[in-house]
Every structure is written in structure tokens, then in C-alpha cells.
Amino acid sequence: MTHTLRRCAAATLVLGAAAALAAGCATGGGGANAAARAEHPILAQRCGRCHAIPRPSTLPRDKWLAALERMKKRMDMPAADWDTLAALPTRDAP
Numbered sequence: 001m002t003h004t005l006r007r008c009a010a011a012t013l014v015l016g017a018a019a020a021l022a023a024g025c026a027t028g029g030g031g032a033n034a035a036a037r038a039e040h041p042i043l044a045q046r047c048g049r050c051h052a053i054p055r056p057s058t059l060p061r062d063k064w065l066a067a068l069e070r071m072k073k074r075m076d077m078p079a080a081d082w083d084t085l086a087a088l089p090t091r092d093a094p
């Protein structure tokens with residue numbers, strides 16, 4: 001417990017919140033910076049490079065899916081990962 005917390009804190013300091021999320025530090029709930037907490041690890045890993053980590057739960061479904069289609073032209077990602085993001089809960093589809 002103590003070891004895990006210390007390692008996560010170090011990762012956050014050295015590599016940034018995205019790396020801490022990638023290491024699974026966000027799954028414990030408390031401690032993580034609320035602003036950096038992503039709704040899915042893929043978002044933290046791949047979608048925070050050009051803008052803030054997107055939050056699908058704040059967008060209507062049609063806007064979220066349209067944005068994903070636009071992002072497909074900006075970056076490469078396995079199809080299965082796009083499908084995962086498209087299936088995330090949006091504002092009007094919990």
C-alpha cells in the first residue's frame with residue numbers, strides 16, 4: 001500500500017499525470033489530481049497530447065462520435081481502441 005502510493009507519487013512528479021494513469025494509479029480513486037483523471041485510460045494515454053483529456057460524459061452522443069471521426073484524421077490508433085472510445089458513456093447515453 002505505502003509502496004504503491006509512493007511509486008505513483010514519484011511517477012506523477014517525474015513523468016506527469018498521464019504516465020501515472022498508464023501505470024494504473026488512477027484506479028484506486030483518491031489522491032489523483034481531479035483535473036487529470038480520465039474517464040478511460042485510452043483517453044489519458046492518447047488524447048491529451050493536443051488538448052485537455054476529453055470527457056465524453058460532458059458531451060452529447062452525436063457530438064462525441066463526430067469528434068472521434070475528426071480525431072481519426074489526426075492520429076492513428078487500433079480500430080478496437082476507437083470502438084472502445086465510441087462505446088463510452090456520453091451525456092445523454094449513460
Ligand code: HEC
Pocket residue numbers: 043046047048049050051054063064067068070071074075085
Ligand atoms: C494531433 C492532435 C490531436 C490529438 C492526438 C487528438 N485531438 Fe482531439 N482535437 C484536436 C484539435 C485540433 C481539435 C479542435 C478541432 C476539432 O474539433 O476538430 C480537437 C477537438 C476535440 C474535441 C472537441 C470536439 C467538439 O466539438 O467539442 C474532442 C471531443 C476531441 N478532440 C477528442 C479527442 C479524442 C477522444 C482523442 C483521442 C482519441 C483526441 N481528441 C486526440 C487535435 C487532437
